[in-house]
Amino acid sequence: MDLDIGQYINIFVEEAKEHLQNMNDVLLELEKDFSHIESINEIFRVAHTLKGMSGTMGFHNMANLTHEMENVLQAVRSNEVKISENIIDILFECFDALDSSVGTIINTGVESSDTNEPLISKLRNILNDENEIERNTEVETKDKIDGFIMEAVNKAKNEGLFIYKIDFTLSESCMLKSARAFIVFSTLETFGEIIYSNPSVEDIEDEKFDFRFSVIIVSANKKSDILKELNQISEVEKIDLSDFEIEDYREEIIVNETKTIDTKLPKNDKSEKASQGNQGKVGKTVRVDIERLDNLMNLVSELIIIKTRMDDLSEKTTGEGISETIEYLERITTSLHDAVMKVRMVPIERVFNRFPRLVRDLSKELGKEISLEMSGEETEVDRTVIDEIGDPLIHLIRNSIDHGIELPADRLKNGKEEKGIVVLKSYPDGNNVVIEVEDDGKGLDHNAIRKKAIEKGILDEKEAENLSVEDSINLLFEAGFSTSEVISDVSGRGVGLDVVRSKIEAINGNIEVVSVQGKGTKFIIRIPLTLAIIQALLIKLSHEIYAIPLSSITEIVNISKSQIRDVQGQEIVLYRGMTLPIIRLKDVLDISDNDEKEDLIVVVVKKGEKQAGLIVDNLIGQQEIVIKSLGKYLSGVKYLSGATILGNGKISLILDVNSLI
């Protein structure tokens, strides 16, 4: 058994994560609206599923904790316990504990030994405190009968028909309960009309019932006839046929009518379990290992390359229909390429959905009221981007809440709403995805930044005086420029924005800041849709072709050789009133070919705020390229970030601008 478990761990982890995310979402919902009974039901379901899953896997601590959660939630559902902030906080703690358990399982494959004792006793206390509220489960288990049925019953009576109530119990060994029930129903329909069934026909069809169900039927036949037929059906353990008496139910009807405000509660635990399988929010998906997708992607890239080769060949040969065939091939490969790309895309929701919780916790911790407004969660990006973008966003949101948004009292003083707003927005923009983190806080204080820059020795006083607003904002991204002391006095984690920027640049993205003092700050992140394919400029050095990622190119300028000055061994040119260091790519890349022309082509590239001019021989043009790793063997090689395969099958190297500057 132990051996078998291993292969299920991945499935367990994936599913557990999904369920936990769901629980998190619903908890947040519940916190906003205590009366939302559906949320409680949902949390209950998730806890129940997790209990089952972890029990099966032998993760007993998880199973125990979810079991205790279930108890509390059950009590809430049955109105024994009133939901309160305290309970929600405890539930959040449970969520955290479960989340970290899953984390431990991911890392080690086994459950941590933490039994969550304090948390379990907290859960138990909730129940003990509210013990005095009495139970009334009786009503719940009885049939609910509404006015419509009453009418039907009365009508049938007037017409001299019989009304029977039949309780069925299927045998425990019955495998296809709904199919069995269907046979029962179709048999009954030969005798008359079924006016009521409990559970509902839909639920029975979906197998959302225990082994028992009951129906009320209007029929002209005698009891014995019906029973005779019904007894023929196999796998039915017990049939209880009785005359239906309205009086027996009248009282109940009244009770039920007042109770209809409650949403339908499942009758008992077992039927709950039966409903689990069908009620998950998960759509029709297949989980695929990312490696398989990578493989598929490689094959498609290869197909594209072959196609280009065939294109070349077709120009030389003059066979009938060759060009049409190749055109057709081209169409197919293009759509195949698109399809594979899409498979790798996941909605950015995967990252966004952990932020409501983050904001909630931070606002509690800092005593600020904050509402998080998210939009564009459905925007899709490559799976690899998703993994990388989470941390930078957390940094930015923290920053916004910690340093951006003022305390409620200050906000009122400044004529703002007490509640601060953080907007998280995502939308596609060409081959990029834009993510914005915006707050309506106090904005950046340029003077404070200037002062700080002088203090840190980044600028001298004169430089600081001439510093433009934009440049001062950009200073925030410098390493070692801790923002906390500058922007706010509220102590916080000194989040280094330089880390944020380097992370985003590592995935070929960039970040900008727009800030109005007193009004708020907006961070705009632009990341490529996918990491596998980028836009690049192909350039020629002697006879070698190199690719420079377009995202790091500012512009291309022509200069003449005489404009280059030598300043202490570093060649520079004056460019837009700035000194631009010149890098002779041929020297750097060890190309010995010295026929230097008088007019030079300079590709201006940037790394954050730093710029440099790369001297190239020729420009070939802009092209979408598939990035390939150089492999582990060449991982240490300088100035290159990868390779790409050109249309003719040759490899061209991608320059790593960051290491060049």
Next chain:
Amino acid sequence: MTDTIDNKYVVFKLEKEYYGIPISKVISIEKMEESTRIPNAPSHVKGVINLRGEVISLIDLRLKLNLKPKEINNNTRIIIVSDDEVLAGLIVDSSSEVIEIDKEVIDNTPVSSDNEYLSYVYGIGKLTDRLIILLELSKILEY
């Protein structure tokens, strides 16, 4: 099964000697093709090639083993090898065959700390008609 695979070696020639690499580490044998130079790499790195969509670095085994360089000709082959996630192509003079060498006929190389060449060799296979120098692949694949 594993036993028989462990015994098999891909044998190729460099200068006048025969060399062997365990067949389990060999992915394929390719003809020489034009490669893309890698700037600032050691001289034995002969650039990269596109092998069915994969970028493979080429190692000139002659240079790696400090032998005399040789012009590429029609017999030149690339042996694509993989060891511990490192994928590379070894340029050899020619590749002839796959042969079985039993453990019993393999002599370990004398341990010698100052001989670089010997550090790439882990044993000599003594066959009836010739000697086969068995290479320590992990050492060769060190950058």
